[in-house]
Amino acid sequence: HNGTLSIDPAFTVAPVNRRVFGSFVEHMGRCVYGGIYEPGHPTADDSGFRGDVLALVRELGVTAVRYPGGNFVSGYRWEDGVGPVGDRPTRLDPAWRTVETNAFGLNEFMEWSRKAEVEPIMAMNLGTRGLQEAVDLLEYANHPEGTALSDARVEHGVKEPHGIRMWCLGNEMDGPWQLGHKTATEYGRLAAETARAMRQFDPGLELVACGSSGRSMPTFGSWEATVLEHTYDVVDLVSAHAYYQLDGEDVASFLASSVDMDLFIREVIATADHVGAKLSSAKRINIAFDEWNVWYLREMQAGGLPDDWTEAPRLSEDAYTALDAVVVGSLLITLLKHADRVTVACQAQLVNTISAIRCEPDGPAWRQSIFHPFALTARHAQGEVLDLRLDVPTLSTSKHGDVPVLDSVATWDAATGRLAVFVVNRDPAEEVAVSAQLRGFGEVGLVEATLVGDDDLFAVNTVDEPDRVVPTAHPAAAMDGTILRATLPPASWSMFLLQ
Numbered sequence: 001h002n003g004t005l006s007i008d009p010a011f012t013v014a015p016v017n018r019r020v021f022g023s024f025v026e027h028m029g030r031c032v033y034g035g036i037y038e039p040g041h042p043t044a045d046d047s048g049f050r051g052d053v054l055a056l057v058r059e060l061g062v063t064a065v066r067y068p069g070g071n072f073v074s075g076y077r078w079e080d081g082v083g084p085v086g087d088r089p090t091r092l093d094p095a096w097r098t099v100e101t102n103a104f105g106l107n108e109f110m111e112w113s114r115k116a117e118v119e120p121i122m123a124m125n126l127g128t129r130g131l132q133e134a135v136d137l138l139e140y141a142n143h144p145e146g147t148a149l150s151d152a153r154v155e156h157g158v159k160e161p162h163g164i165r166m167w168c169l170g171n172e173m174d175g176p177w178q179l180g181h182k183t184a185t186e187y188g189r190l191a192a193e194t195a196r197a198m199r200q201f202d203p204g205l206e207l208v209a210c211g212s213s214g215r216s217m218p219t220f221g222s223w224e225a226t227v228l229e230h231t232y233d234v235v236d237l238v239s240a241h242a243y244y245q246l247d248g249e250d251v252a253s254f255l256a257s258s259v260d261m262d263l264f265i266r267e268v269i270a271t272a273d274h275v276g277a278k279l280s281s282a283k284r285i286n287i288a289f290d291e292w293n294v295w296y297l298r299e300m301q302a303g304g305l306p307d308d309w310t311e312a313p314r315l316s317e318d319a320y321t322a323l324d325a326v327v328v329g330s331l332l333i334t335l336l337k338h339a340d341r342v343t344v345a346c347q348a349q350l351v352n353t354i355s356a357i358r359c360e361p362d363g364p365a366w367r368q369s370i371f372h373p374f375a376l377t378a379r380h381a382q383g384e385v386l387d388l389r390l391d392v393p394t395l396s397t398s399k400h401g402d403v404p405v406l407d408s409v410a411t412w413d414a415a416t417g418r419l420a421v422f423v424v425n426r427d428p429a430e431e432v433a434v435s436a437q438l439r440g441f442g443e444v445g446l447v448e449a450t451l452v453g454d455d456d457l458f459a460v461n462t463v464d465e466p467d468r469v470v471p472t473a474h475p476a477a478a479m480d481g482t483i484l485r486a487t488l489p490p491a492s493w494s495m496f497l498l499q
């Protein structure tokens with residue numbers, strides 16, 4: 001195939017919001033215990049935080065981290081995780097059939113996020129708990145001192161208030177699997193009351209209402225509409241969650257997963273704006289895509305949760321393939337294309353569980369294949385997001401119909417004169433000769449051309465071979481006057497940097 005891209009600095013969408021390079025740390029499997037936190041590990045600091053994992057988190061370029069769940073949060077008592085560790089109760093976490101020691105809680109997470117240089121996004125339990133516990137947590141975390149709750153924090157060794165700005169009002173409350181699952185009306189009322197109360201403490205908070213836990217949920221669309229009718233004036237964002245996996249041998253549909261994500265985003269925007277129109281509101285609700293990734297959920301469902309209650313069992317330690325990395329790269333393209341409305345996004349999750357980073361107890365940490373497109377995009381997507389015009393052939397897929405064979409987005413940083421172009425070739429079998437017209441950028445040269453993909457689409461990085469799947473230099477990309485020319489291999493993700 002041949003494809004052309006037209007890129008112009010005038011076609012701006014919105015500035016790159018750094019929060020779209022967020023991630024997610026849940027008390028699930030070995031994400032916290034044996035992931036970011038492993039006292040006694042050779043690289044652990046005095047607080048028990050693994051130094052090798054911290055270094056990889058920084059290299060990944062993660063900017064914000066949602067915590068502590070996920071399904072876990074809907075049964076969580078935040079008070080269990082603060083105060084002297086020896087006094088903290090051990091509890092059962094029914095969401096993941098796990099014994100929770102509470103050795104790691106809010107204050108540990110906040111200390112870790114400072115070391116990781118990420119903004120915290122705190123989720124609250126609106127499953128088994130409600131308004132009072134939410135405002136208690138807010139007061140404990142953010143009030144300076146002089147009240148019972150804020151003084152308790154000071155006694156717990158944290159003098160300065162945490163100043164957490166962004167809060168999620170529950171998690172996936174539309175899902176029947178969720179502890180305390182609610183109807184849209186029940187949840188909408190609870191979320192609105194909780195948001196209103198939180199704003200009485202601090203009007204400047206940024207609040208996220210739960211949207212749908214997937215586009216295929218039977219309540220999708222009506223859930224968002226009802227929840228936003230209750231919460232429109234008191235929340236800033238509505239969440240969206242999506243996980244994709246390869247079904248059988250249908251590589252073409254899997255490579256086109258971002259078509260579904262794109263529709264999901266458009267449909268949530270349409271629904272939110274419809275509610276805004278009904279309310280005659282000039283306010284716009286944005287999207288926090290606060291869980292997204294490739295996840296082999298089917299395998300987890302087939303295996304079921306552990307029979308025995310244990311601490312930090314291995315859950316969903318998916319070993320990601322080169323193909324998964326291409327899909328992750330294309331999902332990032334889609335998130336960036338919607339920079340005007342998707343202002344927060346969190347890849348789920350960060351370490352060991354459904355993660356970009358893996359590590360072994362007492363052993364090494366390594367980058368999964370999906371680490372690479374994330375790190376490259378987070379580092380090089382700077383400035384303004386540009387809306388491209390594509391002229392490319394279509395590819396027929398069984399799940400998504402006919403889809404453009406390429407998808408692409410660019411970012412332009414006028415201050416540095418740096419243009420970054422991200423392109424995915426979703427064709428599993430054919431290469432695409434692409435030419436990108438860059439007339440509007442003056443004289444730019446190609447600085448770097450990087451490829452993620454592999455002749456073996458199922459190659460993975462393992463503890464023994466941690467660098468099996470790594471980015472490589474694009475073989476024959478070059479400038480031809482104002483035109484960038486390159487050949488995109490089948491099932492590949494590419495990044496071109498120009499200056």
Ligand code: AHR
Binds near residue numbers: 028070291349
């Ligand atoms: O990220 C894993 C789980 O996926 C989360 O706990 C839940 O919110 C979602 O269903």
